[in-house]
Amino acid sequence: MSGASKEGLERQAREALGRIAAIRSEGRELSPRDRLALPVQDMPCQVPQARAANMLEVAEGYSEAQAKVEAERCLDCKNAPCVSGCPVRVDIPGFIKKIREGDYVGATRAIKRTNLLPSICGRVCPQESQCQANCTVGKSLKSIDAAVQIGRLERWVADNERACGACDLPDVGNSSGKRVAVVGSGPAGLTTAIDLRREGHEVVVYEAFQKTGGVMVYGIPEFRLPKSLVAIESNLLAEMGVLYQLNFLVGRTRKLRSLLAEDGFDAVFIGAGAGLPKFMEMPGENLVGVFSANEYLTRSNLMKAYDRDRAATPIYPSRRVAVLGGGNVAMDSARMALRLGAEEVRVLYRRTREEMPARSEEVGHAMEEGIIFDFLTSPTRVIGDKDGRAEALEILSYALGEPDASGRRSPVAIKGSERVVPFDTVIVAIGNESNPLLSRTTPDLKVDKRGHILVDGAQKTSIDRVYAGGDIVLGAATVILAMGEGRRAAAAINELLG
Amino acid sequence: MTRILSKRRLSEEVYRVEVEAPLVARERRAGQFVIVQADDDFAERIPLTIADADPERGAITLVFQTVGASTHALAAKEVGDPITLLGPLGNPTHIERFGKAVCVGGGIGLAPLHPIVKALKEAGNEVVVIAGARTAELLIMQEELKSIADELIVATDDGSAGRKALVTEPLKEICASDRPPDIVVAIGPPIMMKFCAEATRPFGVKTLVSLNTIMIDGTGMCGGCRVSVGGETKFVCVDGPEFDGHLVDWDGMMSRLRSYRKQEEEAHHRCHLDLAAALASETSAAERLAKGAL
Ligand SMILES: Cc1cc2nc3c(=O)[nH]c(=O)nc-3n(C[C@H](O)[C@H](O)[C@H](O)COP(=O)(O)OP(=O)(O)OC[C@H]3O[C@@H](n4cnc5c(N)ncnc54)[C@H](O)[C@@H]3O)c2cc1C
Ligand SMILES: Cc1cc2nc3c(=O)[nH]c(=O)nc-3n(C[C@H](O)[C@H](O)[C@H](O)COP(=O)(O)OP(=O)(O)OC[C@H]3O[C@@H](n4cnc5c(N)ncnc54)[C@H](O)[C@@H]3O)c2cc1C
Ligand code: SF4
Ligand code: SF4
Ligand code: FES
Numbered sequence: 001m002s003g004a005s006k007e008g009l010e011r012q013a014r015e016a017l018g019r020i021a022a023i024r025s026e027g028r029e030l031s032p033r034d035r036l037a038l039p040v041q042d043m044p045c046q047v048p049q050a051r052a053a054n055m056l057e058v059a060e061g062y063s064e065a066q067a068k069v070e071a072e073r074c075l076d077c078k079n080a081p082c083v084s085g086c087p088v089r090v091d092i093p094g095f096i097k098k099i100r101e102g103d104y105v106g107a108t109r110a111i112k113r114t115n116l117l118p119s120i121c122g123r124v125c126p127q128e129s130q131c132q133a134n135c136t137v138g139k140s141l142k143s144i145d146a147a148v149q150i151g152r153l154e155r156w157v158a159d160n161e162r163a164c165g166a167c168d169l170p171d172v173g174n175s176s177g178k179r180v181a182v183v184g185s186g187p188a189g190l191t192t193a194i195d196l197r198r199e200g201h202e203v204v205v206y207e208a209f210q211k212t213g214g215v216m217v218y219g220i221p222e223f224r225l226p227k228s229l230v231a232i233e234s235n236l237l238a239e240m241g242v243l244y245q246l247n248f249l250v251g252r253t254r255k256l257r258s259l260l261a262e263d264g265f266d267a268v269f270i271g272a273g274a275g276l277p278k279f280m281e282m283p284g285e286n287l288v289g290v291f292s293a294n295e296y297l298t299r300s301n302l303m304k305a306y307d308r309d310r311a312a313t314p315i316y317p318s319r320r321v322a323v324l325g326g327g328n329v330a331m332d333s334a335r336m337a338l339r340l341g342a343e344e345v346r347v348l349y350r351r352t353r354e355e356m357p358a359r360s361e362e363v364g365h366a367m368e369e370g371i372i373f374d375f376l377t378s379p380t381r382v383i384g385d386k387d388g389r390a391e392a393l394e395i396l397s398y399a400l401g402e403p404d405a406s407g408r409r410s411p412v413a414i415k416g417s418e419r420v421v422p423f424d425t426v427i428v429a430i431g432n433e434s435n436p437l438l439s440r441t442t443p444d445l446k447v448d449k450r451g452h453i454l455v456d457g458a459q460k461t462s463i464d465r466v467y468a469g470g471d472i473v474l475g476a477a478t479v480i481l482a483m484g485e486g487r488r489a490a491a492a493i494n495e496l497l498g
Numbered sequence: 499m500t501r502i503l504s505k506r507r508l509s510e511e512v513y514r515v516e517v518e519a520p521l522v523a524r525e526r527r528a529g530q531f532v533i534v535q536a537d538d539d540f541a542e543r544i545p546l547t548i549a550d551a552d553p554e555r556g557a558i559t560l561v562f563q564t565v566g567a568s569t570h571a572l573a574a575k576e577v578g579d580p581i582t583l584l585g586p587l588g589n590p591t592h593i594e595r596f597g598k599a600v601c602v603g604g605g606i607g608l609a610p611l612h613p614i615v616k617a618l619k620e621a622g623n624e625v626v627v628i629a630g631a632r633t634a635e636l637l638i639m640q641e642e643l644k645s646i647a648d649e650l651i652v653a654t655d656d657g658s659a660g661r662k663a664l665v666t667e668p669l670k671e672i673c674a675s676d677r678p679p680d681i682v683v684a685i686g687p688p689i690m691m692k693f694c695a696e697a698t699r700p701f702g703v704k705t706l707v708s709l710n711t712i713m714i715d716g717t718g719m720c721g722g723c724r725v726s727v728g729g730e731t732k733f734v735c736v737d738g739p740e741f742d743g744h745l746v747d748w749d750g751m752m753s754r755l756r757s758y759r760k761q762e763e764e765a766h767h768r769c770h771l772d773l774a775a776a777l778a779s780e781t782s783a784a785e786r787l788a789k790g791a792l
Pocket of ligand 4: 049073074075076077081082083092093134135136137148150
C-alpha cells in the first residue's frame with residue numbers, strides 16, 4: 001500500500017511522465033496497453049513510526065506529477081462502469097480527462113456538478129467498494145488495488161483548487177422568499193443546505209454542537225480528515241449566505257413543529273445522524289475504562305483531549321487497549337488510542353480480515369502502525385478490579401461456519417476456548433442505534449422499529465414538508481451516501497417550494 | 499455563544515449566575531439542564547441544572563459549586579463575558595398532583611430542587627422540603643424554598659444550622675409517621691441520593707433521583723452518561739436525568755464518576771497554580787514556579 005518514500009514516488013512519476021511525453025513526441029496517442037503499463041501511483045504517507053505519535057494527516061496527497069500519471073491510466077471507457085459505482089454519479093472519466101488536459105479548474109467543476117465536498121470524499125469514501133470496484137483497469141490487471149485511484153485524484157483536484165485559492169462558489173439564485181430549516185450539519189445537512197441555497201431559499205442550519213461538520217468533526221480523526229478542511233467547507237456555505245445556529249438542539253431548544261408552525265419555515269430537512277452507541281450487552285460493560293467509540297473519539301477530536309496542555313477534557317490513561325469491532329470506527333478508535341500513548345492496542349473482531357467492513361486502506365495503515373488484530377475472537381465479559389475499573393476481558397475464539405442468508409459466513413463460538421486477557425481500556429465500536437430525541441419529541445414522526453426515520457423515495461417523512469436523510473434514515477452509512485440523500489431531499493424540497 | 503448577565507457568590511464554593519438564553523428560558527421545564535462550556539475550542543462540556551428561568555428577561559439561572567477545573571473556569575467569568583450553552587436538555591420532571599411530596603436537597607442539589615418544589619407546589623401538592631448541607635455556610639436557596647414549601651426542615655452535619663443530622667433522619671421519620679409521603683424527590687451528591695433511596699425503600703415510597711453522571715454531548719450520541727437502572731443500561735441525558743432511585747445501580751454509577759479523578763486532581767491543581775501565579779505581582783517568578791511544579 002505505502003512504503004516508498006515521497007521522493008521515490010515523485011521520481012517514479014516523473015519517469016513515467018517522460019515515457020508518456022516520448023510516446024506523444026512520436027506523434028501518437030497512448031494505447032490502452034501503454035496506459036495499463038503505467039505504474040499505479042501510491043499515496044505518499046508519513047512513515048508509520050512517526051505518524052503513530054502525532055495527529056497529522058497520515059496520507060499526504062499526490063504531487064502534480066503523480067496526479068498526471070494516475071490520470072493517464074484511465075481508459076476513458078464509454079460505458080464508464082466506475083460511475084455506476086459512485087452513489088452520486090461523479091463524472092469520473094470527465095474530470096480525469098480535464099486533469100490530463102491540465103484544466104484543473106475544469107476538473108473541479110466536473111466533480112462539483114454532483115459532489116460538493118470532493119476534498120472530503122476523496123479522503124474518506126470506501127472507493128474499493130464503490131467507484132474503484134468496477135474500474136476496467138483494475139479488472140484488466142486482475143487486482144482491485146490496480147484500479148484507477150479515483151479517490152486520490154478527486155482529493156488532489158480539490159486540494160489543488162484550495163491551494164490555488166481558485167474556489168468559486170456555487171451560484172446563489174434570486175431570493176425566493178422561502179425559508180428552510182436544516183437540522184444537523186453533517187454531510188447530509190451541509191449538502192442539502194447548498195442545494196437549497198442555490199435556489200435562493202433562506203437556509204438556517206441548526207447544530208447541537210459548537211462546531212459544524214457532524215461526524216466529520218467529532219468522529220473521524222484529524223489524522224484522516226483534517227478539521228481545518230471541514231471548517232473551510234462549512235465556511236463556504238456561510239459565504240453563500242447559509243445561516244448557522246450552533247448550540248441549538250431541535251426537539252429541545254425548539255420543537256420541530258414550532259419551526260414550521262411558529263418560526264415561519266416552509267420546510268425542514270432532518271440530517272441528525274446516527275445516535276446512541278450500541279454495546280455488547282455483556283457483563284461488566286459499565287465498568288470504568290469501558291467506552292463507546294463515540295465517547296472516546298469525541299473526547300479526542302471535538303474536545304481535543306489529545307492536546308493535553310490546552311484541553312480541559314480528560315482522556316483516560318490507557319496502556320493496554322482492546323477495540324471491539326471491525327469497521328472504520330474501530331480502526332479510528334484503535335489508531336487514536338495508539339496516538340494517545342497506549343502501549344498495546346488490539347482489535348478484536350469476530351470474523352476475518354476479508355469480512356471487515358473498514359476501508360482496506362485504513363486496515364493496512366493500522367497494521368503498519370502496529371495495531372494487533374485478533375481475528376475470530378470476541379469477548380464475553382469485562383472483569384473489573386475492586387474499584388470498578390476494567391482490568392481484563394474474558395475472550396472466546398470463533399470459527400467461520402456456513403454462509404448465512406446474507407452470504408456472509410457467520411462465526412461460531414469454539415467451546416472451551418475461553419481465556420482471560422488483561423486490558424485496562426475497552427472501546428466498543430460495534431455500531432449505533434438511532435438517536436431517539438427527535439422522534440420522542442415529535443410524536444407523529446414515523447420511525448421503524450430501530451428508530452430510523454421512515455421516508456419515501458423523495459426523502460419525505462410522515463410529516464408534510466419534513467424531509468430526512470443520512471444516517472438517521474440509513475443507519476450507520478457513509479459520507480457520500482448521506483450526501484446523496486441530502487441532494488435528493490433538496491431536489492424534492494426545491495420542487496415543493498418551486 | 500451567549501453571555502453572563504449577573505453573578506453572585508453564595509458561599510465560599512457556590513456561585514449563582516444568570517445567563518442570557520431566551521429560547522431556553524421559554525422552553526425549559528422543571529428538572530431540565532443545560533451544557534455549558536467556558537469556550538468553544540478547548541473547554542470541557544459540563545452539565546448544570548436550570549435552577550430558575552425568567553422568560554420575560556430571556557435569562558436562566560445556574561447555581562454551581564466549584565469542584566474542579568471547569569467549574570473554576572466558569573466561576574472566573576465576569577458579567578458580560580461570553581459562554582457557550584446548549585439546552586434545555588433531559589426530560590422534564592413528571593409533575594402531577596401526588597398529594598404529599600417530600601423534596602430532599604443536599605448541598606448544591608438544593609438549586610436544581612428549587613424549580614421542582616415550585617412546580618409540585620403549583621400542581622397542588624403539599625410540599626415538605628428537607629434541606630441538608632455539611633455546614634450552615636453551604637445551605638443555599640433558603641429564602642426561596644421557605645417561601646414556597648409548606649414546611650422546611652434543615653439538617654447540617656455539624657449542627658451549625660437546624661438539626662445536627664443527615665437528611666435521611668427526618669426523611670425516615672416522615673415515612674414512618676401517620677402521614678407518609680406519596681412521593682419523594684432527592685437531589686444531591688450520589689451518596690446522599692443512594693441513602694435516601696435506601697431510607698424510603700422499606701416504606702415503598704416512590705423516590706425520584708436526578709443523576710449527575712459524566713456527560714459530553716448531552717444529546718444521546720456518546721454513551722458516556724450511561725448507568726444501569728433496574729438491570730438495563732440507560733442514558734441519563736435522553737432517558738433521564740430522573741430515575742427511580744430504588745432501581746439505580748449506585749455503586750456502578752459512583753465508580754464511573756471517579757473515572758478521571760487523577761487527571762481532574764491534576765487539572766484542578768494546575769488551575770489553582772495558574773490562579774496563584776496570576777495573582778502574584780512578580781508573575782514571571784511565580785509562573786516559573788508553577789510550571790516547575792507541574
Ligand atoms: C469514527 C467514524 C469513522 C467513519 N469513517 C468513515 C469513512 O471513512 N468513510 C465514510 O464514508 N464514512 C465514515 N463514517 C460514517 C460517516 O461519517 C457518516 O455516515 C456520516 O457522517 C453521516 O452523515 P449525516 O449527515 O447523516 O450525520 P452526522 O455526520 O452524524 O451529522 C449529524 C449532525 O446533526 C447534529 N444533530 C443531531 N441531532 C440534532 C438536533 N436534534 N438538533 C440539531 N443538531 C442535531 C449532530 O450534532 C451532528 O453534528 C464514519 C463514522 C464514524 C463515527
Ligand atoms: C444533569 C446534571 C446536572 C447537574 N447540575 C449541577 C448543578 O446544577 N450545579 C452543580 O454545581 N453541578 C451540577 N452537576 C455536576 C457538574 O456537572 C459537575 O460538578 C462538573 O461537571 C464538574 O466539573 P469540574 O471540571 O469543575 O470538576 P472535575 O474536576 O472535572 O470533577 C469533579 C467531580 O465532578 C464530576 N464530573 C466531572 N466531569 C463531569 C461532567 N462532565 N458531568 C458530570 N459530572 C462530572 C467528577 O466525576 C467529579 O466527581 C450536574 C451534573 C449533571 C449530570
Ligand atoms: S464521491 Fe466517492 S465514490 Fe464517488 S467518485 Fe468520488 S471517491 Fe468515488
Ligand atoms: S472504469 Fe476506470 S478506466 Fe474506465 S473510465 Fe472509469 S476510471 Fe477510467
Ligand atoms: S451525554 Fe452523551 S449520550 Fe448522554
